[in-house]
Amino acid sequence: MTSPIPWSDRLSTGTAATQGEVVRWYQETREGKAYVPTMVWGTLQTEAYATVILGRVVEFLGIPNDVPAGVAKRMQRQQVLYDGEHHYHVVLGEQALYTNIGGPEVMRPQIERLLEEAGLPSLTLGILPATVEVEMVPVHGFNIYGEDERAHVELVSSSVDVTEPSELRLYAKAFALLSGAASYGDDAESLLRKAHSYWAGTGPQG
Known part of the structure; x- marks a missing residue:
């Protein structure tokens, strides 16, 4: 089953309640996968980066401004990285390292x-180089929870939860192709250091 939920409904009281739901999803899911092509995965965002992101969500959707509370929940979610009970395979598009957030x-x-x-x-953590060939058409970002039990997709107007097995198989296939083309280890670190050099010296100063 695929069930879209409009952001205007889901975020009607602000960002904190939804961020709280996401905390629960991550706490209950020992294994997860994520493909995030143009921004940094939320569970690895700094407080400053998350503040800019959620601030833009509030402004774009015209929802109640509770950004500090929403950011606090997002920071709480990151504890799953340190409790020794969870594992996440994340592929970031190289563009995510250069999308100007703040x-x-x-x-x-x-x-x-x-x-x-x-x-x-x-x-x-894998980084998908901008010029690498992937044997599929370009796609939106998505998260897969558990043993391919649910996929979550965020669109401009709504979020979508996918639970239909035939659709989930396609998400799993897509992740396999994307992760198979990504760089890991020293190669990923090289891409990260290249991006850091850009923002440290040659990036926009405004």
């Missing part, structure tokens, strides 16, 4: 955070 003063520490956390036992 300028260099936000992006530099965010890339540093990725470099620091890349070696966590709870995390397998």
Whole structure:
């Protein structure tokens, strides 16, 4: 079953309640996968990066402004990286390292955070190079929870939960192709350091 939920309904009281739901999803799911092509995965975001992201959500959708509460929930969610009970395989598009969220003063520490956390036992982090060939058409970002039990997709107007087995098989196939083309280990670190150099010296200063 595929069930879209309009953001206007889901975020009608602000961001904190939905972020609380996401905390629960992550706490209850020991294994997860995520493909995030153009921004940093929420569970690896710094507080400053998350503040900019949620602020833009509030402004775009015209919902109640509870950004500090929403950010606090997002930071709480990150504890799953350190409790020794969870594992996440995450593929970031190389573009995610360059999408300007808050300028260099936000992006530099965010890339540093990725470099620091890349070696966590709870995390397998891949970077999909911008020029690598992937044997599928370009797709939106998505999360897969558990043993391919549910996929979650965020669209402009709504979020979608996918539970139909035939659809889930396609999401699992897509993740296998994307992760298979991604760079890991030293190669991923090289891409991260290249991005850090960009934001540290040659990126936009405004």
